[in-house]
Amino acid sequence: MVRFPGHGRSHPDDIVIGPLDLPGHVDEALAVQAVAFGLGPDEVAVRRQIVLRHMTFPGARAFGATVEGHLVGFVYGMPNDRTHWWSTVVEPYLRARGHDDWLDDSFVITELHVHPRYQKHGIGRALITTITDGADEPRSILSAIDVESPARHLYRSLGYQDLARQVHFPSAVKPYAVMGAPLPLPRG
Template sequence: MIEVLAPAEAVQAAPELAEVFVSAFGAPGYDEDRADAERFATEQLPVHAERDDFKLVAARSDGRIVGFAYGFTGQRGQWWPDRVAAAVPAELAEEWVGGHFEVVELAVAVEAQRQGLGTALMEALMTDLPHRKALLSTYVDDRPAPRLYQRMGWRVLVPDLGWGSALYGLDRAMP
């Protein structure tokens, strides 16, 4: 079952979300550790929950969160949009960066992977948004996440931003 958590509910669920984070990103090749998950739960998520149009969707199995995805309206003056704008051609930044829906995290616990949860979470996350454009960054190499985004109609805008991440965009007005 996938549900939308209000910002306060998301922050309250942070310890459980951190467990999913460390399960998903603690796997070899991702190499995030418990300290990274703790920073996510205590620093990143509470700040992001205050951003405009914050939306977090969570998947539950047997009452426990096994996957989540979230984002918000990205604006110039925020760390990630400014970093992206500095790394891409000016025309691309003008068209895409600022006022976009910024997909920040998609994480599925290892035991719940390969069951279509990532797709279901992204579909739920992208439903009923007021934004025409959406952005995210993910790994440049061949992993499940880039393949998922491409299957869902996201396109590579910049193959490598210079720090091992590709920039993906979705024009939601396009069929």
């Protein structure tokens, strides 16, 4: 577990980063994701089933950020598998750019969300570095909405580079970018 001063109040809370029993806290995590990502109840219901299924995959693990026992951020991921739905969608985009080898020997960051009240205080960075520090794979891969955003800035600062852009997922309105970085991720 990692403890560090919190979100910039005059009396910062201790933010604790540690392993998360995501199936046991799925509703709490999805409440954070709903606020951070702007999801409605129907989208949350669909994602709940996806998260629970993902957490049964070999090597899947999650970490959470808590303040006074309340979840304020989480990350989960797993070793990538080309047969997983996400990989089948991004593979043609990566192949077209000569990067489909990134689907092998990579740890995929499936979701990373921090409640907006707690963003811009190092929680996302702490979560992603903590989960990737335990990866056996030599690199990490993820997808993010393909706009210049604080999330994309964070990923670039950690060594992630664009592998493919304008990736269209069947149910997503906005296109995504697929990004990859060698592990371990840099600090600082």
